[in-house]
Amino acid sequence: MRKAPSSPAQPPATDDEGVPVSVKIRERLQAQGRRYNANDNIADCLNPGELEALLDEVEGKMQAVLDSMVIDTAGDHNTRNTARRVAKMYLTEVFRGRYVNAPDITEFPNVERLNELMIVGPLTVRSACSHHLCPVIGKVWIGVLPNQNTNVIGLSKYARLVDWVMGRPQIQEEAVVQLADLIMERTKPDGLAIVMQASHFCMSWRGVKEMDSKMINSVMRGVFLTDANLRREFLSLIPK
Numbered sequence: 382m383r384k385a386p387s388s389p390a391q392p393p394a395t396d397d398e399g400v401p402v403s404v405k406i407r408e409r410l411q412a413q414g415r416r417y418n419a420n421d422n423i424a425d426c427l428n429p430g431e432l433e434a435l436l437d438e439v440e441g442k443m444q445a446v447l448d449s450m451v452i453d454t455a456g457d458h459n460t461r462n463t464a465r466r467v468a469k470m471y472l473t474e475v476f477r478g479r480y481v482n483a484p485d486i487t488e489f490p491n492v493e494r495l496n497e498l499m500i501v502g503p504l505t506v507r508s509a510c511s512h513h514l515c516p517v518i519g520k521v522w523i524g525v526l527p528n529q530n531t532n533v534i535g536l537s538k539y540a541r542l543v544d545w546v547m548g549r550p551q552i553q554e555e556a557v558v559q560l561a562d563l564i565m566e567r568t569k570p571d572g573l574a575i576v577m578q579a580s581h582f583c584m585s586w587r588g589v590k591e592m593d594s595k596m597i598n599s600v601m602r603g604v605f606l607t608d609a610n611l612r613r614e615f616l617s618l619i620p621k
């Protein structure tokens with residue numbers, strides 16, 4: 382039976398007992414005019430304890446999916462806790478980058494006024510495509526041309542930022558742009574170059590079942606856009 386559509390005159394059910402926590406969070410996001418696409422971070426719209434409540438909610442819905450797939454989760458010892466495992470995996474592991482704040486990044490002043498190209502990589506990318514939620518596994522290289530005002534951040538922090546951005550359902554083209562925006566905002570370099578190469582399991586495990594193809598894309602910012610020599614230097618230093 383279909384549910385009757387709720388009347389638009391009713392106030393949002395934010396305080397009611399029994400309102401799913403996802404509804405409360407969504408209403409908060411909508412009230413702020415905030416986007417909540419798969420690859421957006423919504424951590425600052427979650428109240429304390431709500432991630433745990435979301436775990437219970439997603440577990441219940443995953444159980445319903447397993448039931449609809451006619452899997453005997455009561456009788457089959459392998460799937461007895463699968464709904465909970467999958468909920469935990471989505472919310473606290475593979476899509477954690479949606480629900481937690483950005484990692485703390487220690488920044489140091491650029492006292493030596495470094496202005497030479499710095500490259501870090503390959504950093505491991507673990508993500509999933511927004512379309513099928515299939516894994517996207519790959520590598521990313523980041524090149525930074527600092528200036529005297531650039532904040533120097535610890536090398537490991539680039540890996541932490543990559544992990545935070547990629548820990549959401551993504552499409553590769555948007556993932557590299559989000560990463561570039563974040564690093565530009567945090568470090569304010571003269572230039573930034575990012576190259577990502579990844580295997581998309583939605584193309585190998587299923588669908589066309591193409592095992593060896595990878596997607597490679599790049600984003601260039603600042604002087605990397607205007608200085609072809611710098612761009613070439615960066616690309617030549619990335620191991621083939």
Ligand SMILES: Nc1nc2c(ncn2[C@@H]2O[C@H](COP(=O)(O)OP(=O)(O)OP(=O)(O)O)[C@@H](O)[C@H]2O)c(=O)[nH]1
Binds near residue numbers: 552581584
């Ligand atoms: N551009 C881009 N496409 C992606 C990425 N990840 C997955 N895709 C593609 O997104 C598409 C999803 O399209 P649909 O046609 O709706 O899905 P589908 O019917 O299951 O398609 P098939 O994968 O061809 O079976 C597929 O072609 C995927 O290969 C990505 O990061 N970037």
